[in-house]
Amino acid sequence: MAEMNLDRDLLMEEGLEKILSNLDEKKYFSARDEILKFNSVDIAELLEEVTENSGIQMTVILFRMLPKDVSVEVFAELPVDDRNKIVDIINDKEIEYIIKELDFDDKIDVLEELPANVVSKILESTPKSERRLINTFLNYPDNCAGTIMTPDYISLKKDWSVREALDHIKREGMDAETIYTCYVKDMGRKLIGIVSLSTLVISDDDIRIKDIMRTEFVYENVYEDQEKVAADFTRYGFLAIPVVDNEFRLVGIITVDDILDIIEEETTEDIERMGGIIDFDDSDRGYLDVPVIQHVLNRLPWLVILMIAYVFTGMIITSFEGTLSQVISLVAYMPMLMGTGGNTGSQAATLIIRGLATDEVEPEDFGKVLWKEIRVGLIIGVLLSAINFLRIVLFDHEGSMVALTVCTAMICIVIFAKMLGSMIPLIVKKLGADPALIANPAISSISDAVALTIYFLMAKVFLGL
């Protein structure tokens, strides 16, 4: 047996081929039977492929032939664009049915992305109490705990016996997002305890809930940033965390399966920011689905800002033009010195930004970080200088004074770039902003300007220009 994922990929590919050829021959029922061999996540992916190969009409035909409960699950897994296209084509009854049957957190997710006119039509036909709940959820600020939580949790009473609790779970469990953690509230809806299903299952039937519930537990405020929530899941390894409002009333729960998606989103955002890309596009479309103009808008800001930085670099060079024209060979080492400064500064920045994200480094560690980077910079600078000294004297046949200029500049530039790259993220964090926003390109550009100044000053000293 080959590697597992190859297996699954292969199965999906074979499945897709059969589905497409069945659709081609208008054998819709065979195509449906083929696609139903997969789980809903995989069906959603197969439907995407069908859209790409045979058009959205074919996808809608297949989608409508799915058993109702499967179609609801698949709908929640489809990318935003495909969902909206399907909503455009299928009739209002079908849309209503799907929205009604979705888990509450998926429902909010879907409604947030649907066109406004569709949303208001759906809300019209929703019972008043649920409509109010949906509106509350839709109104939480983006990226806070409120937007990812679900109100479908199991709520127990503190005076119930384990038997009563299990019977209650048996009745209500079908509609809950998870039954693995249950919540105990007091009369004022304040959260007073949590109890896991595993505790219930291994406890005797007549024990009271209040005697086995845990009264000290981790919770989140409804306005907490989703990145913090994700960090807490990673830290504690919980399956679910309760969400409370400012009066400590339980308003919902967040489950770990939703957190995995958040972590992926947040990681992408961090990596893109470090790469000098600011994603102004609110939908979470993938690279290929983002239109060219949006790509331009996401990438242009940093490039333009850095353009301004290069004006200064240009000015530094112009002011040293006299020096340069006397020893034109100095120009040949400019890219190396600037490049090494930029690269070594980015290395330091990368480590510190990631360290801050994983809580391994804190802004208070300023002194420790600085001292470490100065030592690392000194060693790296001396090693790189030694390599360069040999190269310049032996291969480039330049005078030892040029070599000395380049090598002394190299040591200073590396140490400086390490200090700059490590300190800037700490300062940005201390100021309360996201350190990843100070993209690596910015670090390189600043160190470019400084590298040149150091280089030319060294040239003045050693070459007496």
Next chain:
Amino acid sequence: MAEMNLDRDLLMEEGLEKILSNLDEKKYFSARDEILKFNSVDIAELLEEVTENSGIQMTVILFRMLPKDVSVEVFAELPVDDRNKIVDIINDKEIEYIIKELDFDDKIDVLEELPANVVSKILESTPKSERRLINTFLNYPDNCAGTIMTPDYISLKKDWSVREALDHIKREGMDAETIYTCYVKDMGRKLIGIVSLSTLVISDDDIRIKDIMRTEFVYENVYEDQEKVAADFTRYGFLAIPVVDNEFRLVGIITVDDILDIIEEETTEDIERMGGIIDFDDSDRGYLDVPVIQHVLNRLPWLVILMIAYVFTGMIITSFEGTLSQVISLVAYMPMLMGTGGNTGSQAATLIIRGLATDEVEPEDFGKVLWKEIRVGLIIGVLLSAINFLRIVLFDHEGSMVALTVCTAMICIVIFAKMLGSMIPLIVKKLGADPALIANPAISSISDAVALTIYFLMAKVFLGL
């Protein structure tokens, strides 16, 4: 009420202060009572702080005073260095007790990192059957499913009734890593079905397991890469995935709480690689715990490789020295053109590397990616050129031919850098390597050399040099 995490951070800080002052006054029992107000994850972090403030001896004193079951959980959460220091100080009986009581997957984790002599001493006193199991687990290759799975799962028989299954879980559940998913094997230990505790709890007592178990499910091969396993958890949102050997026998399960740590590790690795850092250090120590020499070793390879690339850049400049000395003002625009090329190339590389990691882009999308990047590059190139033309003519008072040289070069460089930055990760992936290994610094350095060549060629054309 302020933000939640501020609350918790504040609580931890206050707790630490009380603990430290109690320890100072040798009120060990008060210190212990204070630390026991926290959960085991937080206790581990507090102990780290105690080590930093009052030394490892104080930590060991506190650690020994923890209730046995708490000390085992805390031990599993401590960083490697602290664990090893504690093992050095406490006696063999205590070590044995802790190792014996650890969950199986934590046990493997701890044993992997302990010094070899301690491990063999521990294994001597372990029952033979468990010793064999531990040895098997310790021998799986690094980073594969086998190293993160646990054999402590609940196993059910297909002919049992739901009642029998629940009674079995009640007896065995305490020792299992999770009871939320249970596994059904045939006589040959092959995995034939899975059933979730929620299904059991909401099903009637006399239904047979074989009638409610799911026979189609996602599984992993024991040698599957842990990054792939993590991707499957994100994709499907499962709480646990079974692990089978090549004969489809169930050998263990992987739970989502362990996956969250893997995702964090793998993300850190990817981000560091993209930043030009290769982590040769096998332990997962944080930035501050890695010694200076290790930092140097991790960062030096790319810097040295790029040094060689800069030799070529230097050679290009030298070969155009004649051109440069005639129009020395051309030098002033070199950093801008090289820098913009590097930055815009890194942007493309960042997007593609991340797209590949999240499966949004595949090596087969070569053509689509290329076409998109050429268009994005053209638009960005033209916009940046327009800004520069104005700047060069109006502010720098250079001739329009110099401006034309710089601007035409800019457009070509941006398009080329976008193509380079997007294609190289796709090619590396196609060759089966990790695209993140082609760090952004490498992309900038290659585009540096190309940028200069384009620039000087344009100068020859427009300035007739």
